[in-house]
Amino acid sequence: MSIFRPIFDRSNTPDIQRVRHELRKRTLRVASVQDLTPHMIRVTLTGPDLEGFVSSSPDDHIKIFIPDLDGTPTRRDYTPRRYDPQTGTLLLDFVKHDGGPAAAWACAAKPGDQLQIGGPRGSQIITGQIDRWLLIGDETALPAIGRRIEELSVGTSVTSVVAVPVVADEQLFVTAANHIAHWIHRPSENADQADGFITTLEGIEIPDRTFVWIAAEASVAKALRRYLLEERKVASKWIKAAGYWVKGLVDASVKDIDGGH
Ligand SMILES: Cc1cc2nc3c(=O)[nH]c(=O)nc-3n(C[C@H](O)[C@H](O)[C@H](O)COP(=O)(O)OP(=O)(O)OC[C@H]3O[C@@H](n4cnc5c(N)ncnc54)[C@H](O)[C@@H]3O)c2cc1C
Structure with missing residues (x-):
């Protein structure tokens, strides 16, 4: 056979x-x-x-x-x-x-x-056999990240890595999922710097079948996507990255970075 x-x-x-x-x-x-x-x-x-x-x-x-x-x-x-x-x-x-x-x-x-x-x-609906979610973003991504965490089904593993200016900007999400939250604190003026995210991500395991969703200031989203592809060997199909705003530009975004998916 x-x-x-x-x-x-x-x-x-x-x-x-x-x-x-x-x-x-x-x-x-x-x-x-x-x-x-x-x-x-x-x-x-x-x-x-x-x-x-x-x-x-x-x-x-x-x-x-x-x-x-x-x-x-x-x-x-x-x-x-x-x-x-x-x-x-x-x-x-x-x-x-x-x-x-x-x-x-x-x-x-x-x-x-x-x-x-x-x-x-x-709407872009992400489907497939996803074992774990890794949601990365700045304060502009918090509405999407919070909503995703709240809408995930019972027992789903989700880790969030979110940068906000101060501790009081952290938000609590009520969810049936297994949620681990990592918060980065940096002043708004530094919202175009990716270092804090990378330091935090270095301490986070990214097993196979983890879907990584990123939205932040465009240069940060690009740097994080590159880090995940090159340093962490995450396949591009498992990453969706967007620049929700561009520092110094009015009404600017990059909704699908490098094909994103
Ligand atoms: C798909 C998508 C979903 C989004 N969802 C949200 C959301 O739910 N909530 C939310 O707050 N934003 C969200 N954003 C981001 C929001 O659209 C931008 O921040 C937008 O530029 C804000 O418009 P504005 O008129 O306040 O500033 P603009 O007139 O666009 O920009 C004026 C100046 O402010 C700067 N700037 C823009 N945004 C920020 C910021 N967040 N922090 C610091 N400086 C900034 C610009 O670089 C520019 O110099 C989303 C963006 C996208 C693409």
């Missing part, structure tokens, strides 16, 4: 399924604003336009439409942190930083204000 071994077994590699959603612009109302941590503002949005809102993956993004600092209409990317169809609410978490109209809008937001949003246009 001969044993047939496929040369390339797809079940051994993760896959990213792209799903499209109906693109609709919605006008929502601010229900509440909360200082979640010293550098993060949570805005709860509501309104009948939320009807039919779909967000199938924790790293989905929507566009928010806001006035630029000189009043010209502009748009920015934000993660639907949590959508609850029961209460008809959508949470967005905004990093507080200087010089950005989206951050300024969130800092000034109050109940009753309006916000137009569009999307998500689509």
